[in-house]
Amino acid sequence: MKEVRLENVTKSYDGVSLAIPGISLVCVRGEMLALLGPSGCGKSTTLKMIAGIESISDGAIFFDDTDVSDLDTASRNVAMVFEDYALYPHLTVFDNIAFPLSIRGKPKAEISERVERLLKLLGLRDISGEKVQQLSGGAQQRVSIGRALVREPDLIMFDEPLSHLDSDQKVQLRTEIKRLQQTSKLTSVLVTHDQNEAISMADRIAVMDKGVLQQVDTPSAIYNQPANIFVASFIGEPPMNMLEGTYAGAESQPRIRFAAQCDFTAAEQVWSQLDQRGDGAALVIGIRPEDVQVNPAQATPGRAAPGRATLLLSGRVYAHEPGGDSDVVTVDTPIGRIVAEAPAPLLLAAGDSVELGLEPTHFHYFCKVTGRNLLLETA
Numbered sequence: 001m002k003e004v005r006l007e008n009v010t011k012s013y014d015g016v017s018l019a020i021p022g023i024s025l026v027c028v029r030g031e032m033l034a035l036l037g038p039s040g041c042g043k044s045t046t047l048k049m050i051a052g053i054e055s056i057s058d059g060a061i062f063f064d065d066t067d068v069s070d071l072d073t074a075s076r077n078v079a080m081v082f083e084d085y086a087l088y089p090h091l092t093v094f095d096n097i098a099f100p101l102s103i104r105g106k107p108k109a110e111i112s113e114r115v116e117r118l119l120k121l122l123g124l125r126d127i128s129g130e131k132v133q134q135l136s137g138g139a140q141q142r143v144s145i146g147r148a149l150v151r152e153p154d155l156i157m158f159d160e161p162l163s164h165l166d167s168d169q170k171v172q173l174r175t176e177i178k179r180l181q182q183t184s185k186l187t188s189v190l191v192t193h194d195q196n197e198a199i200s201m202a203d204r205i206a207v208m209d210k211g212v213l214q215q216v217d218t219p220s221a222i223y224n225q226p227a228n229i230f231v232a233s234f235i236g237e238p239p240m241n242m243l244e245g246t247y248a249g250a251e252s253q254p255r256i257r258f259a260a261q262c263d264f265t266a267a268e269q270v271w272s273q274l275d276q277r278g279d280g281a282a283l284v285i286g287i288r289p290e291d292v293q294v295n296p297a298q299a300t301p302g303r304a305a306p307g308r309a310t311l312l313l314s315g316r317v318y319a320h321e322p323g324g325d326s327d328v329v330t331v332d333t334p335i336g337r338i339v340a341e342a343p344a345p346l347l348l349a350a351g352d353s354v355e356l357g358l359e360p361t362h363f364h365y366f367c368k369v370t371g372r373n374l375l376l377e378t379a
Ligand code: ADP
Pocket: 013, 014, 019, 037, 038, 039, 040, 041, 042, 043, 044, 045, 046
């Protein structure tokens, strides 16, 4: 397996519109790197450029120290696993996995040894003689992973590999792929639009929007320290609440005002960043739904209660969606609509009065102008 490195790679399809204005990215040897983003953000284009299916317009792609930018797909030794399996339905499991070797005229003994090893690794031994068309989607996808690995590729690329599976099989295969990737130390690129897939499978996630990398980091860093408003809004279900506020810096402690009647002391970590921006700076305050306390009683807006969250807001329930172990409740407050996720059961109905408790040290502070997370801004 090899390290894959993109250096200032650009792609324009018709010579005019830039699908990828310039991307630099490393997939370290043995890691799974996910390319995650909404439809049209450039995931497939990036994947195809790495695989050699699409040419690059500028920049360079390296596999270890070799510049592969001008090599065709066949010369790159990249294996692909697609969402629709792309198997030969009338061939057996064994023959599908063996196919890339038999077509290259490899000796029978070598084919048999390599295929047997993969059948064992992928838990397919018992069904090796069955035709793949008889198998479940999950089993078919395991066969296509076997077929990808049998050539001993330098890189394996998973293109939305779980999209066609029902939810049980999705979770099961997700675990299987992750285990296989870790135990066999496969250098892997995963393309997905599904944040759960990226978070649960990848070592690192490259979040893309409009052809531009927004953040490349571990799943936990992406979730807990999102680089900007796009990443913060894209990752997390239900999405992060985004509330507009203004910095009121002239007082003894830096405060942020949501509305005339509602302000709070900013978390200490962002004080210096706020000071640099100056009084009146426009901010976006991000609050994860699970960081919002839901209390049935009503209280005075903006006033703290001892031993509880620092900022209290009265509101009226707009919608309540019961879940398994947590409920999602949407509340209209004087500073806007806020979504909270709290341990179930919340005995609430639309129209009920509630009090929300917010803790500013759990907030994410973004500059409204640049969209950047203040905590990650360099001074
Ligand atoms: P994703 O995989 O994230 O959905 P794509 O890589 O398919 O995104 O697309 C990125 C951008 O490139 C989009 O604006 C898309 O319309 C454009 N694009 C993709 N393929 C082609 C193509 N063959 N010709 C012209 N434009 C394309």
